[in-house]
Amino acid sequence: MEVTMALFITKRLLMALATVLVVAVLAFLLVHAMPGSPGAVSLGAGASQQAIDEVNQRMGWNDPLPAQFFTWLGSAVQGDLGVSLIDGRSVSADLASRLPVTASLAAGATVLSAVLGIGLGVTAAVRGGVVDRIIGGVAGMAVALPAFWIGIIFVYLLAVQSSVFPATGYVPFESSPQDWALSLALPVITLAVGGGAFIARQTRASMLEALQQEHIRTLRATATPTWKILYVHALRYASLPIVAGIALQFIQLFGGSVIAEQLFAMPGLGQAVQNSVSTHDAPSVQGVVVIATVVVVAVNLVLELATKFLDPKLRAS
Amino acid sequence: MIPNVAPAPADQAQPTTAADLRKTRRQGAPKKFTGSKLFGSFGSIAGVAWLAVLVAASLTAPLWLPFKTEDQDFTAVLSGPTAAHWLGTDELGRDLLSRIFASAAGTLGTSIITVIVAVGLGTLLAMLAAAAGERVENAVSRVTEIMMSLPGTVIILAVIGAVGTNIPMIMGILGVLISAGIYRVMLGQAKSLQSQLYVDAAKVDGVSTAGISLRHVLPGLTNTIVVQAALIFAVGMLIQAGLAFIGFGPPIPQPSWGGMIQGASQHVYDAPWMMVPTGAGLALTVLSANAIGNALGKAPNATASHLPSAAARRQRAKAVATIASAAPAPVTQDGVAKGTLSVRNLSVGVDSTGAGSGVRLVTDVSFDVEQGTVLGLVGESGCGKTMTALSLLGLLPSGVSVTGGQILWNGRNLAATTDKAMETVRGRDIALISQEPMRALDPMFTVGYQLTATIRRLRGMGKAEAREEARNLLEKVGIVDAARILKTYPHQISGGMAQRVAIALALAGQPKLLVADEPTTALDVTVQAEILSLLRSLVTDTGMSVVMVTHDLGVVADICDQVAVMYAGQVVENGRTDSILDNPRHPYTLALLAADPHANHANDMPERLATIQGQVPQPKDWPTGCRFAARCQFAGSACLEPVPLLPSGAGEGLVRCVKADQLAVEGMDWLATDVPAARALEITPTQNPRSLQTIVEKDLA
Numbered sequence A: 001m002e003v004t005m006a007l008f009i010t011k012r013l014l015m016a017l018a019t020v021l022v023v024a025v026l027a028f029l030l031v032h033a034m035p036g037s038p039g040a041v042s043l044g045a046g047a048s049q050q051a052i053d054e055v056n057q058r059m060g061w062n063d064p065l066p067a068q069f070f071t072w073l074g075s076a077v078q079g080d081l082g083v084s085l086i087d088g089r090s091v092s093a094d095l096a097s098r099l100p101v102t103a104s105l106a107a108g109a110t111v112l113s114a115v116l117g118i119g120l121g122v123t124a125a126v127r128g129g130v131v132d133r134i135i136g137g138v139a140g141m142a143v144a145l146p147a148f149w150i151g152i153i154f155v156y157l158l159a160v161q162s163s164v165f166p167a168t169g170y171v172p173f174e175s176s177p178q179d180w181a182l183s184l185a186l187p188v189i190t191l192a193v194g195g196g197a198f199i200a201r202q203t204r205a206s207m208l209e210a211l212q213q214e215h216i217r218t219l220r221a222t223a224t225p226t227w228k229i230l231y232v233h234a235l236r237y238a239s240l241p242i243v244a245g246i247a248l249q250f251i252q253l254f255g256g257s258v259i260a261e262q263l264f265a266m267p268g269l270g271q272a273v274q275n276s277v278s279t280h281d282a283p284s285v286q287g288v289v290v291i292a293t294v295v296v297v298a299v300n301l302v303l304e305l306a307t308k309f310l311d312p313k314l315r316a317s
Numbered sequence B: 001m002i003p004n005v006a007p008a009p010a011d012q013a014q015p016t017t018a019a020d021l022r023k024t025r026r027q028g029a030p031k032k033f034t035g036s037k038l039f040g041s042f043g044s045i046a047g048v049a050w051l052a053v054l055v056a057a058s059l060t061a062p063l064w065l066p067f068k069t070e071d072q073d074f075t076a077v078l079s080g081p082t083a084a085h086w087l088g089t090d091e092l093g094r095d096l097l098s099r100i101f102a103s104a105a106g107t108l109g110t111s112i113i114t115v116i117v118a119v120g121l122g123t124l125l126a127m128l129a130a131a132a133g134e135r136v137e138n139a140v141s142r143v144t145e146i147m148m149s150l151p152g153t154v155i156i157l158a159v160i161g162a163v164g165t166n167i168p169m170i171m172g173i174l175g176v177l178i179s180a181g182i183y184r185v186m187l188g189q190a191k192s193l194q195s196q197l198y199v200d201a202a203k204v205d206g207v208s209t210a211g212i213s214l215r216h217v218l219p220g221l222t223n224t225i226v227v228q229a230a231l232i233f234a235v236g237m238l239i240q241a242g243l244a245f246i247g248f249g250p251p252i253p254q255p256s257w258g259g260m261i262q263g264a265s266q267h268v269y270d271a272p273w274m275m276v277p278t279g280a281g282l283a284l285t286v287l288s289a290n291a292i293g294n295a296l297g298k299a300p301n302a303t304a305s306h307l308p309s310a311a312a313r314r315q316r317a318k319a320v321a322t323i324a325s326a327a328p329a330p331v332t333q334d335g336v337a338k339g340t341l342s343v344r345n346l347s348v349g350v351d352s353t354g355a356g357s358g359v360r361l362v363t364d365v366s367f368d369v370e371q372g373t374v375l376g377l378v379g380e381s382g383c384g385k386t387m388t389a390l391s392l393l394g395l396l397p398s399g400v401s402v403t404g405g406q407i408l409w410n411g412r413n414l415a416a417t418t419d420k421a422m423e424t425v426r427g428r429d430i431a432l433i434s435q436e437p438m439r440a441l442d443p444m445f446t447v448g449y450q451l452t453a454t455i456r457r458l459r460g461m462g463k464a465e466a467r468e469e470a471r472n473l474l475e476k477v478g479i480v481d482a483a484r485i486l487k488t489y490p491h492q493i494s495g496g497m498a499q500r501v502a503i504a505l506a507l508a509g510q511p512k513l514l515v516a517d518e519p520t521t522a523l524d525v526t527v528q529a530e531i532l533s534l535l536r537s538l539v540t541d542t543g544m545s546v547v548m549v550t551h552d553l554g555v556v557a558d559i560c561d562q563v564a565v566m567y568a569g570q571v572v573e574n575g576r577t578d579s580i581l582d583n584p585r586h587p588y589t590l591a592l593l594a595a596d597p598h599a600n601h602a603n604d605m606p607e608r609l610a611t612i613q614g615q616v617p618q619p620k621d622w623p624t625g626c627r628f629a630a631r632c633q634f635a636g637s638a639c640l641e642p643v644p645l646l647p648s649g650a651g652e653g654l655v656r657c658v659k660a661d662q663l664a665v666e667g668m669d670w671l672a673t674d675v676p677a678a679r680a681l682e683i684t685p686t687q688n689p690r691s692l693q694t695i696v697e698k699d700l701a
């Protein structure tokens, strides 16, 4: 069993590596298709063609594409993603400072979504009737409302009208944990509306499916108390799809944070990609795409391991 | 922002990225698209109406809009709704109403591009993978798996960097990204359609692969296609608006919904109204598309729950109270012997809310079980045996309940007992074993946990003691290496072993009555005999009684003292096993015997086995006269009147047939008809208690 587990992990790691590589190539090609050469972008308008050519030459822009890619890849695996064309700063350092912002945002929103979603989803499935319809209706609304619109409403209600939370900005955890939490509150709540609704639906459907299983009848036939059937046995059965839904949610929120970061002026990865795309800052775009892919692939890997652990059938085989 | 999987209708679980998560998940049979469901709910009607109005209004916008999108009214900057500007204005005094409607067509139209690309490509890939065999399928699945584990939002932004804000192009690429999820949803259905018999037939006829996909597979996918199209449309709208919100919308000054909301977000402080009209317009449109998708994607007949929701339980409690007040006071005198079950005029029906409301499933069923005896409930599938059996424990699935009659256990009417109070009866007095032992055990917990938890609960034992008792019980049901089995999960043991475990579980509370619902049907023939002999010895050793639900007269002959033959929700004949098997009075019993080689007591095997033509009628089609009339070889005009259950003349037996006496005198036989001799009616276990009418002809060998 130890051996098969090791084999499984190795296989999955290789698959993950392949995914990251595919994306790296894709990102490289996309970036090369961007309008403007690095020289033109970094020197800005008004630069002489000669100066531009010189920069391009120095950066290897005229080398064959594969050579350029492998040069980039070579430094990338050593943690060097190049320098920004706009301000000359190291892309790796910039992204490293931004990653915690987006990660806190996505993780916070995922946790809140999971708590809200599992709570509401289980309640809807267990209570049924009117409660189920109300929760279903609210969840239906919540998935239909765009996050940025919900965000503005929250800003209006909680920051403008009653200044409970700061409307914008981000305070690093190291400076002040309390302010960090406060600065995250609004964006996290904003993202958790849609996320919570999504997980609530997932949880409800999975719980109902669990309750249709025949072993639930066996449990009732042996006088198992209702609470135990619901919260030990059915929830345990439903845990696999729920966990998958939560992981999925994290991935989506990680990408979706670009909207929250724009709305709440947070210096995260989303803001970085938005800026660098607008300014055609090729190394930055490439860096963000790769970092984001690594995060997504890692989450998927963790999900698969979690699934393997949660499901006795998979665990044993 | 961009989903990694295809969106799911509201009442279904999201398909997850981990492909092998639970392959056994029920897959509804693919169905063709029918428009009728579209108008089945208020939400979807409103959705269709709103989308129609929006499209019409937007396309005709130049004709009726009060302002041009770029008209600036400096007398009314950032105004709320006024007579001139119904929905107010923005920071340049532009009319919001005009801008919302003028930009609607573009937003909707470009979202459709995503729909066409995503659903088109996803469906095409699924049909290809289903038609071209495993290798192609694996390759396509691998690629889509990688696509699904990409950070879609970031990639779309990088694409925007490369191609600029060319909205139609971006929405197309978005469609490609989403198509992987669609493929995943479609693949299972396409494969199941591809494996249908008529597809094989078409192949034999030389229809090309492409022809089969187009003619036979695609039509079956239409409903899913429409559902996904509606849901993806909503996703596309949201993403497009989101992109515009972060500044990647159509070039300025062209209005877009996302861009307008972005503009509004700059004025939360001084003009909060501004975000309302556009946000509401966008939300309504997304809601409409979702409502349509949800209405079309609604599972038509959800499988019944084994633990009804709190609301459903409250409703049932009310029904129980009605029965309690309607039923005569239970006989509580000492005359009632301990451990006797007496069912009187039991009726079970579908609840008045939901599909098939009010349909009767069991009518007027009565029987008695003395302590230490075994009663067989016999009949084909769809005769109400299982419903009758489950009602003894108060475990009818959701949507079905006892509608009348009494279930007297030691003189107490269980039909009028609340669910809470039934908890003291279940397991301790009456226990249940069911047809498919694998599914009866919780796959997530070990045998040991399930058994000890039950023993502790029902017997109030401590942990160590319960563990010991669990081992004893397993040994008692004939498991040799009990210690090992205790540590296993249900999927690690064989079916026969699982049934022994299930029996041990049922015995945990030392019940007086065991309800066994086809306990051997799903097992191998040799294992069947072992389980039957185990049950027989348990009856002798423990003195418990058994209600044995079965379609197999061999089982009846083997183990039952009494038999009640059921047909279409009624008892048609009952009495002692020997007298019924030797001397059946009801034509249905006669037919069952004639069709069953094992139950034939006659020393010579008949050359041809008889069959019963036709099927048990659906509950809603039960006639007022004899319910067997349509299939009975002896039916006559007298059979069209309701037939009472009368003494059959053989002991205390009863029979429900107008011609019973005549048949007994004439000694008629159920004639074998010209059907393959080695085949006889066998009853398939129904998984869905609502679809009781599945009869499958199957080789008895």
Ligand code: SF4
Pocket (backbone or CB within 6 Å): B586, B587, B588, B626, B627, B628, B629, B630, B632, B633, B634, B635, B636, B638, B639, B643, B656, B657, B658, B659, B660
């Ligand atoms: S009543 Fe008539 S139709 Fe019914 S079983 Fe008897 S003979 Fe057949």
